[in-house]
Amino acid sequence: MADPLNNYLNQKLLGEGAYGIVYKARDVRTGQNVALKQIKYVDDNDLPTMAIREIAILKSLRHQNIVDLIAVIQTFQDLKLVFEYVDLDLKKYMDKYGRLTPLQVKFLMRQLLEGLTYMHGKRVMHRDLKPSNLLVSDENMPVLKIADFGLARGAGIQVRQYSHWVVTLWYRCPGVLLGCKKYNYSIDIWSVGCIFYELITNKILFLGQNEKEQIIKIFQTFGASNENIFKGLPLWEKEFINYFGAKSPELLSEFDENGRDLFLKMMKMDPEQRISAKECLEHPYFK
Ligand code: AMP
Numbered sequence: 001m002a003d004p005l006n007n008y009l010n011q012k013l014l015g016e017g018a019y020g021i022v023y024k025a026r027d028v029r030t031g032q033n034v035a036l037k038q039i040k041y042v043d044d045n046d047l048p049t050m051a052i053r054e055i056a057i058l059k060s061l062r063h064q065n066i067v068d069l070i071a072v073i074q075t076f077q078d079l080k081l082v083f084e085y086v087d088l089d090l091k092k093y094m095d096k097y098g099r100l101t102p103l104q105v106k107f108l109m110r111q112l113l114e115g116l117t118y119m120h121g122k123r124v125m126h127r128d129l130k131p132s133n134l135l136v137s138d139e140n141m142p143v144l145k146i147a148d149f150g151l152a153r154g155a156g157i158q159v160r161q162y163s164h165w166v167v168t169l170w171y172r173c174p175g176v177l178l179g180c181k182k183y184n185y186s187i188d189i190w191s192v193g194c195i196f197y198e199l200i201t202n203k204i205l206f207l208g209q210n211e212k213e214q215i216i217k218i219f220q221t222f223g224a225s226n227e228n229i230f231k232g233l234p235l236w237e238k239e240f241i242n243y244f245g246a247k248s249p250e251l252l253s254e255f256d257e258n259g260r261d262l263f264l265k266m267m268k269m270d271p272e273q274r275i276s277a278k279e280c281l282e283h284p285y286f287k
Pocket of ligand 1: 014015016017019020022034035067083084085086087088089132135147148
């Protein structure tokens with residue numbers, strides 16, 4: 001039987017993710033570029049849990065704003081995931097081009113929210129949205145694809161308990177930072193709000209060095225004194241009550257009126273109050 005790997009010609013190393021090395025390769029049959037993610041087996045020929053999740057979830061998702069998993073190739077040494085190739089991630093794009101125009105920001109935000117609306121509709125939470133997990137084409141109006149589903153999982157039943165060690169610190173919502181294990185799709189919306197701010201200003205919104213510093217930065221901005229919902233959470237501390245949130249006006253100066261309103265709806269401290277991805281797309285900011 002022909003080895004399916006012979007169809008791909010490795011070109012260069014692209015990067016290393018949480019559990020796999022990614023190479024750029026070319027499909028010799030079509031000339032199309034692909035990204036090959038190589039996943040080594042752990043003990044007893046098992047695959048890392050994150051890889052199993054990523055494959056299962058990506059196989060259930062097909063959308064123009066979600067990276068396409070083209071094939072899965074199993075060999076004796078490893079498993080190779082074949083993805084459509086995308087030029088850059090959003091972090092590298094911003095490093096390369098600097099400040100984006102308001103139109104570029106809107107274009108990227110719409111695609112991110114369209115991918116997310118689809119995903120949430122399929123009952124999948126991403127749980128690690130950040131610029132380096134959003135792939136973009138290298139052009140003036142970039143096409144965006146949500147990638148890296150290693151931390152993603154099915155949601156649905158609200159009372160289920162999930163791990164709170166999810167979402168890269170700077171994009172993690174206050175409830176999860178305080179150890180809340182019951183959350184839902186709103187966890188992704190907080191991250192989108194942080195990304196929105198970063199796209200507009202080219203600065204990271206809350207740049208904490210550890211969980212406590214991160215939550216304090218959020219409370220300094222949005223206030224904790226009225227947030228009764230957080231008071232029973234494992235990592236809540238009494239001193240947090242002294243944060244009244246005086247810093248938000250200076251954060252908002254670079255948004256236009258509709259952008260500001262949308263941003264604040266994404267950054268609601270109470271997850272129940274946070275806007276959904278679908279509602280975001282209906283917001284006047286996109287009109
Ligand atoms: P990941 O394990 O998904 O975080 O991937 C690690 C790195 O490989 C990313 O930061 C990207 O630079 C690169 N990469 C992943 N997927 C792709 C892709 N589909 N196209 C191009 N580069 C990718």
